[in-house]
Amino acid sequence: MKWMPALLLIVTPLASAVAQDSNRDYLEHRNDLGIVAYCSSKGMLQPDSAQFFAAGMDEVFGKQANTPKGDLHEQKGRDGIAYLDGDEQTLAELAADNKVPVSEVCDQYKLKIKLGKSSRSARRRPSDRIKSASQNARPWTVLVSEAGGATGVS
Numbered sequence: 001m002k003w004m005p006a007l008l009l010i011v012t013p014l015a016s017a018v019a020q021d022s023n024r025d026y027l028e029h030r031n032d033l034g035i036v037a038y039c040s041s042k043g044m045l046q047p048d049s050a051q052f053f054a055a056g057m058d059e060v061f062g063k064q065a066n067t068p069k070g071d072l073h074e075q076k077g078r079d080g081i082a083y084l085d086g087d088e089q090t091l092a093e094l095a096a097d098n099k100v101p102v103s104e105v106c107d108q109y110k111l112k113i114k115l116g117k118s119s120r121s122a123r124r125r126p127s128d129r130i131k132s133a134s135q136n137a138r139p140w141t142v143l144v145s146e147a148g149g150a151t152g153v154s
């Protein structure tokens with residue numbers, strides 16, 4: 001059957017998207033991405049936090065295609081609604097239930113944002129890392145003893 005490979009090319013991405021849409025972890029992480037964007041928009045996280053959080057998600061889970069359910073959960077996060085284990089709650093309610101300010105809820109994402117920053121800098125081209133290192137390098141300094149001989153290099 002000659003049409004079978006073409007059918008597989010169509011069915012495989014669809015099956016992957018459907019499985020991803022029903023994957024609770026995927027939906028929660030998309031919601032987290034929205035929450036990070038929400039916290040950034042309110043000044044509780046750095047403006048570029050969502051970008052780095054997304055990079056960290058890609059590093060851990062691999063690059064994921066967007067799905068309608070994922071987009072919906074991300075938008076809920078951007079609206080300040082947390083999604084966890086199938087339940088939804090506003091960040092204000094979540095903070096009140098835990099007797100902490102909303103800013104402390106936002107702070108919980110800082111480690112994942114840092115992971116994203118680390119993974120992004122690790123993926124830079126080697127020439128970029130060399131250029132960056134040479135720009136920050138100190139010139140070599142030769143240490144000279146009182147007797148006039150070189151004692152080492154710093």
